[in-house]
Amino acid sequence: MAALTVPIIAPLAAGDIGGNAAHVGYFVALIYVGAMFSSVISGDLVSRFGAIRSSQVSLLLCAAGLACCSYGTLWAMFASALLIGFGYGPITPASSHILATTTPSHLMGLMFSIKQTGVPVGGALAGAFVPMLAVSLHWQGSVLAVSIACLVTAAIAQCYRTQLETPLEPTRGSLANLAKPFRLIFEHKPLRDLALCSFFFGAIQLCLTTYLVLHLTQVYGMGLVAAGLILTATQAAGIVGRILWGWIADRWISPRVLLSALALCMAISSLVTASFTPDWPLITVIVISICFGATAIGWNGVYLAEVARLAPPGKAGVVTGGTLFFTYFGVVTGPPVFALVTQATGSIGTGFTLFGFILLLTGLSLALPRRQPKPS
Template sequence: MTNTWRPLAVTLAIQALVAMALITVPVMAPVLAQDLGISSAYVGIYVGVVYAAAMLASLSAGAMVARFGAIRVSQGGLLLCASGIALSALGSLPAMAIGAVLVGLGYGPVTPASSHLLARTTPPDRMSLVFSIKQTGVPLGGVLAGALVPPLLVLGWRGALLAVAAANIACIFVAQPLRSALDADREPQRPLVLGNLAQPIRMVLAHPPLRLLAGCSFLFSIAQLSLTTYLVTYLHDVLAYGLVAAGLALSVSQAAGVVGRVLWGYVSDRWLGARRMLAVLAAMVAVCALLTAALHATLPGLVVLAVLALFGASAIGWNGVYLAEVAREAPAGQASIATGGTLAITFLGVVMGPPAFGALSGATGSYRIGFVAVAAALVLCLIALLRPLRKGAASLRSIG
């Protein structure tokens, strides 16, 4: 494990900063929407644009990692995220749209790049735990955004955006001393075959285990990003929370996601295995989404935070177990390509999920209906995961 911790630490930091860049606009959505004269529900469109760009970028990540190295690709991602956030600070809707594209292009390659590094340096029996620790960078970015962005609004929302951009730039320099050692396997002469973006998707569709994992990640991602995108707005508009209190509640849910990712990775490696662990998490997400829909302003704050913590632990905690299983199921030496292909489907769920959540909530006049729809999606995921487990149990009984 000694050789694992160094790449784990740097990939964790990079993941946290690009995640913070992505979540910053949703956290400040009520203030931003009021200043620009638009509805807060439009934040779902912003997130959808980010992940549409991320989906395309993830498909090209395998070729870029092979040529430039995982650290260099990750540094490029940080630079793009910083540029996108800084551009959004101009305050016009076209600038924010282009900024969303840049953030997505920066965010998309980071996870395939880190999977490439960790697949090379992690013992197989600790894959779920190590990948889960690395993926805590996503909710950790949410913790940073929820805890720091509302106080940073004293600088104005433009100043807060520029501060987040500066943090991403700083991380580029932090990663640079590790670049030579960790990118030693790069092939500078390898051609960039970016035109064949369908290759990762074909790999996923050709392998039934990868196909199942990708399909379930589509539904899990709807739940995760609906929670992350709309929680502050839901608490502010429906439960009458102040923006700082709502941001702290988001931080609680994201912090629980950090704990959940490590805990579920350990439980998966030690006892349940990835498929059973994901089935348990699907059931937990469905229940928590229904409980969140039932929250009301008269409930004690601790009760609300307990529900949101459990929601975050499950809706955010699934990712590391999923990515580790993708790396296990990928053909040898092709973890970054398989990860890029499955993440394209994951990101498709994110592209469709928050805008659909916002549209449904807007049409019905209730964010609660959106959370009920999230619960229904995860019930479908649970059914899909249980089916092969039941077939496997039936086969064992027939052999016995």
């Protein structure tokens, strides 16, 4: 919710700040740049200070970033984005650490998927309440209100610290600790495969949410309101998908095979979306968009549960932080690459075609059988 508050109030804030509302894309990119680097050190923070304490610090950083935004200057916005990003990065590794130590193995996929619904739910809350707050409290008041909500949540988390915190590992910060997540990932091929694939998963997820409305209005000829409703349907499908795929991964299909199938479905959806023309039936466009959202937004829970399962004992937070570096890197680089392809070809469909073929290769690589280590 904190990460999406500023993009929502951008049209109101742009005049006071002296910028262009379209520049909010740079703000979002800076958030994920901050999240990339804070996710790498998050495993070390969880080991030293605990998952709940790390989550509280993350909330305080988000609150500080939103408060900084209320100053209404370009430099304040720059600092705001980085602070929110630094707070965004450790949240998932910390929560993965808690779930990895408290969740029965046969419920890992489902519980991680339920946890990951917090992301689209937070976006829905931002979309529902931030505009109303901005109308009644001005845009500065709306960001301060969300900042206070972060502080209240951090205080509530204190009530569960004793119950959920695991024994701490007092260590000293060092460059070796910064490299530890990457060392753990690249020493284990299954983890390395998942981390690299998450780069493309993260890229297509943000490309879908960034460019679908533009594609539907400019290529398919749909009205802005109707295109916005279809984007909402894709987000809702992502919420349902996150829970559904986690439940399936716990019962019928191995997580790696399921992630391969989801990647192939993303690829097909992206390629079909690229083919939209005004002649297509509306119901077909809606169904394809929902399938696209259910897969491109719904993969996270299965992925994070598998990362936690493959991580060495007690290292779920460290490994998750390392893999999220690649995920956020995809989020940062995906939309700019999509934009460059679109500008070079003059077609948004070309961007969806390119990423469709990339996801096709990603899905096939995950489907390849893993080599079993030779017995020593």
